[in-house]
Amino acid sequence: MEMLLEAGDEDGLERLIREKLARKERIMGFGHRVYMRRMDPRAQLLKETLAALVAQKGDPEGEKLVRMCQRGEDVMRAEKGLFPNLDYYAAPVYWVLGIPIELYTPIFFAARTAGLVAHVVEQHAHNRLFRPRVLYTGPRGLKP
Numbered sequence: 001m002e003m004l005l006e007a008g009d010e011d012g013l014e015r016l017i018r019e020k021l022a023r024k025e026r027i028m029g030f031g032h033r034v035y036m037r038r039m040d041p042r043a044q045l046l047k048e049t050l051a052a053l054v055a056q057k058g059d060p061e062g063e064k065l066v067r068m069c070q071r072g073e074d075v076m077r078a079e080k081g082l083f084p085n086l087d088y089y090a091a092p093v094y095w096v097l098g099i100p101i102e103l104y105t106p107i108f109f110a111a112r113t114a115g116l117v118a119h120v121v122e123q124h125a126h127n128r129l130f131r132p133r134v135l136y137t138g139p140r141g142l143k144p
């Protein structure tokens with residue numbers, strides 16, 4: 001989010017990204033150990049959420065954010081073949097919702113606590129090592 005604010009608009013973001021890449025710096029919000037060569041499905045969902053929220057609010061600043069994010073995505077795909085990760089679209093969603101930047105990481109992490117606690121409980125029940133890439137076996141396709 002700080003990068004988007006620093007950039008100001010879509011041309012500014014493209015410039016910033018190109019400058020950083022020329023200096024061999026990493027661009028925040030891109031790359032992922034697992035989803036390196038395709039879009040993280042959670043990022044895609046948040047991208048759609050951002051567009052829907054902005055349309056609902058009719059907010060011109062939000063519309064600019066949508067255009068900026070798309071430009072950044074296009075530049076990174078063309079230059080590095082990298083796709084946005086979850087954080088790239090979570091940040092502007094939180095911003096449009098009016099959440100202070102310093103709360104972004106705690107909010108993201110709060111959603112993880114149920115899963116982390118479940119792992120602790122499972123570990124206690126069957127004290128054997130298990131791998132971090134778990135296989136989901138629960139119900140699918142549930143409506144919110």
Ligand SMILES: CC(C)(COP(=O)(O)OP(=O)(O)OC[C@H]1O[C@@H](n2cnc3c(N)ncnc32)[C@H](O)[C@@H]1OP(=O)(O)O)[C@@H](O)C(=O)NCCC(=O)NCCS
Pocket residue numbers: 025026027028029030031032033034036080082085087
């Ligand atoms: C998430 C992350 C740590 C995954 O790293 P990784 O799986 O170890 O991937 P690597 O560090 O091996 O990178 C592979 C290549 O992609 C490049 N790359 C990866 N992420 C990049 C990024 N965000 N910007 C520019 N280049 C990137 C690396 O420079 C490397 O290129 P090289 O082979 O020419 O050296 C990494 O993508 C990153 O630092 N992203 C930016 C920070 C970020 O968004 N963090 C939040 C993620 S939850």
